[in-house]
Amino acid sequence: MKRTIGFFMVFILGMTAFGCNGDQGAAENAQNAENNGQEEQTEGDNAADTPKNVIVMVGDGMGLGQMEVARLFEHGKEGELFMETLPNVALSRTYSADNMVTDSAAAGTAIANGEKTNNGMLGVSPDGDELTSIIDIFKEQGKTVGVVSTNTVTDATPAGFIAKVESRSGQDDIARQLFEGKYDIALGGGESYFEPDAQDGDDLLASFEEEGYEIVRTRDELENFEPNSESKLLGLFHPSFMNYVGDREANDSKEPTLVEMAETAIETASKNEDGFFLMIEGARIDHVSHAADFGGIWRETIEFDQAVEHAVNWAEEDGDTLVVVLADHETMGIAASEEMDIEGLKEIGVSPEYMASQLEVDEETNNYTSDSIRAVFKEYANIEMSDEEIEQFQANVLDPDDPEGRPVLLHIVGWEIGSIIADHYRGGAMNRQIRAESDTGGHTANMVPVFSCGVAAEQFEGVLDNTDIPRMIAEISGYEFSLD
Structure with missing residues (x-):
């Protein structure tokens, strides 16, 4: 049965709808409106109705504890993360269809498809019915679409946007669905799932090249990539997960940073005059949190925050983009304890x-x-x-x-x-016994933050469910989000 959502109203507050710089941006916009008169404000209202571009940024496993640890380590108790300066703030519940604590597959499905599913399932309902992904809605409108992750591009969060499988373990199948879906940009790890050994002897990478994709495997190759309006880009920088930030030097990594991948993805996608949709994930925040690795939480969250800063600054200059920054769930109940060294x-x-x-x-x-x-x-x-x-x-x-x-x-x-x-x-973290007994390896049901700025961002306020987010994005972008 089809049902169309239409219950989120667009509240346009003059030029503040564009603001990506918090109070300072709002004050400047208010002054501009006063100086330029009602005619200027009306132009702002019209422009702010629907975004041409949408950037969704996911800090996997990033709860408020991870953010606080990163803030204290990097900036001290009086400092702030860049994402904390965004003008619109909400909280999101994350439970899955079959558990009060979600895994990344069910969470990725929720924030991409607007529906709850069981842990371990991707892009399908608990009954196995295929769901509609927000990325496909944008693709149908002729927009450039893509996913970026420091995980494999076939793992839970990116796969929630591009795949329909009943088990997240089938990353070889997800790699094929990435090809069959003709998604324009995919940057991350996971090259082993595209190789003949994983594809029943088929050379999937050769198929991508035949379809006009440029394939890059190192930081230098990504840096030398020169996009145009027809570009399709597949970057596979590691056989499996990309290296942790702290391990890059020790492992002599030739991989790009998340910031560099985000820069190239946005530059490439923005060549399309019709607009784009990108999902950019700081995936390894979750992995360091599973290990209660506080130094890793600091480094991975800061790199994600730097990628957010790049995306937001680009959106501020563009003036026609919505940026939504969120987490899919929290991991290990991380806390900035008083005695933390x-x-x-x-x-x-x-x-x-x-x-x-x-x-x-x-x-x-x-x-x-x-x-x-x-x-x-x-x-x-x-x-x-x-x-x-x-x-x-x-x-x-x-x-x-x-x-x-x-x-x-x-x-x-x-x-x-x-x-x-x-x-x-x-x-501060949950103990090893709780983690060992957990089906998710230590995820929690804690609510997670949602930050937003840009066109119509003021709607992302209050306490939301993770399924609300793609529905709201579709609605404010002027698209019908039909759910089975």
Whole structure:
């Protein structure tokens, strides 16, 4: 059954509808209206009815705790993140159809398709019916559309916009749907899902090239890309997830930053005179939060904030763009505790996952050696591990389902390392037992922030549901959002 939404009214408040610079922008706009008279204000009202371009920016797993940690680490207690300066602020509930705590797949589906689904499902209802994505609505209007992520371009959040699958684990199928959907821009990790081994022998990348996509794999190649109005761009910068900000130097990464990907995506998309829709995700905020990695939360959130700043500054100059900044859910109940040792945490320069990769395995026990555990914690986290703590760590990282008694997956080992570090330096996060028992690996039901600026942004106020957001975007853009 089709139903059309039409219950969100557009409230135009003179030139303040354009404002992306908070109180300062509003004051300047008010002064301009006073100086230029009613005729100028009327022109502003007409221009502000519908945006030509929409940029949705998702901080995956980014709750208020992650933001506060990043703010304190980067700017101090009297400073502020750029996203906090945006003039319109709301909160969003994030529950999924089958759980009070959502995973990224159900959350991505909600913010792209305006409907709740079960955890693990993408672009389909709990019954498996295909949903309508906001990105497809914009594409049907002749606009350039794309997704950008520091995760794989086939993982939960971008896939919520471009794919229809009942299991988020089918990233090879999602890669094919990215091709079949003819989405103009995709930048991130996940090259392995496009290769013949993942595609039953088909060379999917060759198919993209035949369709006129330019494929780039390094920061330099992205920087040298020169877009035009016909450009289609596929950037695959890592076989899997892109590197954490803190690990780029240690891993000699040749990847672009999120800011650089955002810059190129916006520059490319803006060549279309009919407008564009982009989803830009700071994905690894979630991953560092799973590991209770406070230094990583700081670095990943700041990079996301810098990407927001670039997008907002571009939108302010353009004058015909809506920017919505939000999180899909919160991860690990991160809190800026009073006893948190900020300077100690800031000195830890690499991720717990990188630390895990430096551990050595004992060939007799198949577990990590005590000496390597002691050395890694001392070198990278400045923590002296006792014999009892090492023994407990070795027990915690054993995979109970492995008949050989080998450790769990590397990123899960990283989670264990991160929890020890967070506890040592008194960072506020849920404990490892709650995380281990959680189907989502430590997500919470906490409400998350929604910031907005630009054309008709003043509508994003109050307490919203995550499904409201794509419906509101469609409505204020003048499109009918039909839901099955």
